[in-house]
Amino acid sequence: MKIGFIGLGMMGRGIAQNLLRTGQSIIVHDRMERATAPFADQGAAVAASARELAAAADLVFTSLPTPADVLAVFEGENGLAAGLRPGTAWFDLTTNSVDVVRQIEAQLAKAGVDFLDAPVSGGPAGAASGKLAIWIGGNAAAYDRFRPVLDSIADQVQHVGPIGAGTITxxxxxxxxxxxxxxxxxxxxxxxxxxxxxxxxxxxxxxxxxxxxxxxxxxxxxxxxxxxxxxxxxxxxxxxxxxxxxxxxxxxxxxxxxxxxxxxxxxxxxxxxxxxxxxxxxxxxxxxxxxxxxxxxxxxxxxxxxxx
CATH class of the missing domain: 1.10.1040.10 (N-(1-d-carboxylethyl)-l-norvaline Dehydrogenase; domain 2)
Known part of the structure; x- marks a missing residue:
């Protein structure tokens, strides 16, 4: 399974590092080239765009600062929406807005893609150590399917309800x-x-x-x-x-x-x-x-x- 990870800031880089430590095959993307360089040095593939990453991945994680950043990564000719394939899943680790996650989920469901809101709690230290909570809203079957991956990056993983429930929590x-x-x-x-x-x-x-x-x-x-x-x-x-x-x-x-x-x-x-x-x-x-x-x-x- 190929895992795509977008957003290698204070939270994202620790989570992505834990994926690498567990032997996962990952492809990364960040608007700052210097953020991807340490991952390339460790053998991770680097995508030039969100679309390129989505086309290569079976599972996508995003960890971004704001809802506007999530929409920017999602939309446009080089966005995730243009590259995600039916059967893939996207877990958004961002602290997002309820309206945005429901909007994205509704659009991707038509394309056969599972989108789940999955904000995290634990700070940069927790992201790096794996002492992290992830609260997930969305399709329970997709959650169950990728639960082993989620358990590799957090010690407190919970499915809390339908789309938006993670963000509300x-x-x-x-x-x-x-x-x-x-x-x-x-x-x-x-x-x-x-x-x-x-x-x-x-x-x-x-x-x-x-x-x-x-x-x-x-x-x-x-x-x-x-x-x-x-x-x-x-x-x-x-x-x-x-x-x-x-x-x-x-x-x-x-x-x-x-x-x-x-x-x-x-x-x-x-x-x-x-x-x-x-x-x-x-x-x-x-x-x-x-x-x-x-x-x-x-x-x-x-x-x-x-x-x-």
């Missing part, structure tokens, strides 16, 4: 990551201005209930739809939030994100949820979005957590 993950870090910046700033040593404060926070738990795990009751049963009541969380916000005001520390959380808690309390679990405040967001209540069986939630 990546965008949700990165948005949550950015928001969590911003909130932590607010509270550490508050703590330091109040007189705490930053290292001692951060180290102590990591040993608390939230600090010991993986950041995405502390929503189990919300996902199971069981927030009316309490392990830590909303009214108690509101007391703690109010005390923290009061300290921030006294110290003249801006805490915009934390204040927004406080407003949500106040709204939930006004609905009579004070005796519900602290996670009940999360229910407000799905109500605002007009979606049905999430109610995943508790056993399924625990199964996912057990996977690590």
């Amino acid at each position: 990546k965008l949700a993950h990165n948005m949550a990551s950015a928001a969590i870090k911003s909130v932590i910046a607010e509270v550490i700033t508050m703590g330091v201005k109040a007189g705490a040593d930053p290292l001692a404060l951060w180290g102590a926070m990591r040993t608390g209930a939230a600090g010991r738990m993986r950041g995405f795990d502390n929503v189990q009751r919300f996902l199971a739809g069981t927030t009316e049963t309490s392990s830590f009541a909303l009214r108690l969380m509101q007391k703690d939030i109010n005390l923290a916000l009061q300290l921030g005001r006294e110290l003249d520390v801006p805490m915009r994100l934390c204040a927004a959380v406080g407003q949500d808690v106040h709204e939930a309390m006004s609905r009579g949820w004070g005796g519900h679990d602290s996670q009940s405040v999360l229910v407000l967001q799905q109500q605002r979005a007009g979606i049905d209540p999430i109610a995943i069986p508790d056993a399924d939630v625990r199964r996912v957590i057990a996977l690590g």
